[in-house]
Amino acid sequence: MPSIISISGVNKTYASGFTALNNINLDIRRGEIFALLGPNGAGKTTLISIVCGIVNRTGGTVTVDGHDISSDYRAARSLIGLVPQELTVEAFETVRNAFAFSRGLFGKPANPAFIDKILKDLSLWDKRDAKIITLSGGMKRRVMIGKALAHEPKILFLDEPTAGVDVELRKDMWQMVRSLRDSGVTVILTTHYIEEAEEMADRVGVINHGEIVLVEEKTELMRKLGRKQMKLELREPISTVPAALNGYELDLSPEGTTLTYTYDNQAERPGVASLLGDLGKAGIQFRDLDTENSSLEEIFVNLVRKTQ
Structure with a gap:
């Protein structure tokens, strides 16, 4: 299956001398769910942030669906939706308006029917006109996913998406992620809940001390190791x-x-x-x-x- 993200020789060294990433080579296949696992401080979020254009790499190249993230950054970023670990939402905005605003940021024309679909898929329909400040933590997490999906990206990064989410909602989100994959969206997932990767991932990558330890089909990994x-x-x-x-x-x-x-x-x-x-x-x-x-x-x- 062709790659939609190609990462070649990527390094990240901070001014302090700390090397967060060391010669990362990784290809993400189009239409797969890829789980990136690693302990705290392994480099998962740094790698995702580089691909999304939030952190500058020290060396190496990254392309997103053929677009270089530096020389063709607008095209590359328009293909990506990111759900970060931190809950960063507009407290006094309504849920529906937050989705519509995120869509507009990427120059997409208004599409109320698509926004309504996201609201229903994320079980936020009843809260569509509620101010985000009134929502629970789990619902705010859903809002962040909806914002990331509002511009219809081909790639969705989920950085610890179910942190602090109850078991029932976590399973609902698993089903939603599978549906996204089935619709052609490539999903890259980082998680501390290993059962989440075991339940959903097509392939698994393990990163530790800023280096890729292995990348393997999940079923093959479990068979071999x-x-x-x-x-x-x-x-x-x-x-x-x-x-x-x-x-x-x-x-x-x-x-x-x-x-x-x-x-x-x-x-x-x-x-x-x-x-x-x-x-x-x-x-x-x-x-x-x-x-x-x-x-x-x-x-x-x-x-x-x-x-x-």
């Missing part, structure tokens, strides 16, 4: 794991009734079928088994630890 566990509930308790099973990474529960087999998806280690056969040879029978995969959160934590 995830660990699986199989728990076997034994028919009869055993006191120790037989020596014949030493080739497996097995843990026996204290009461001797459950064996847990942990294995990497790509490790050169005997498989499940081999284990079950060797259990039979060792005279161990089981009544039930259950398997589970590592979550994206576990994979993320392990990756960050390796790059500390």
Whole structure:
């Protein structure tokens, strides 16, 4: 799939000498949901701010749908909608007028029908004429998303979009983001809620200490780096794991009734079928088994630890 954002050799070093980004190379595909994960201070917001024209890069190039963000900045920025972490709204403006004003800033003609659609999609229709100062924090977050969408951008940056948002609203926003992707909008998401990336992302990038650690399809990442566990509930308790099973990474529960087999998806280690056969040879029978995969959160934590 062709890239809509191309980032090549981007660096950011502040006057103090601190390097926030170091040789970032990243391509965002058209029409995908891309989750950028990283601990606090990793460089996520700095990278987004450079692409959006808020922060100047020290070196490297960035193009948005073929437009250089410096030499053709008007065209590049007109394609982008940004929802920052901070709640920055016009307190005494009405919701509808805030959306219409944001649309006008990009030179778009008035389109009341489109503004009404955003209000309904974001469950703000009942608050369309309310002053923003009267809204809850979650609703103000929705207003910010609506403002970013008002000029019909091809690319939407969501920087911690559900921070401080309740679980129900968070799920509503997930559905909205999927709908945007389905309509052709490219979505770049940074989040501390790993389940958010696991739920929505097509691809995942991990950044730490200003460097890209990896970029991978979410499903492939979980297949390659995830660990699986199989728990076997034994028919009869055993006191120790037989020596014949030493080739497996097995843990026996204290009461001797459950064996847990942990294995990497790509490790050169005997498989499940081999284990079950060797259990039979060792005279161990089981009544039930259950398997589970590592979550994206576990994979993320392990990756960050390796790059500390």
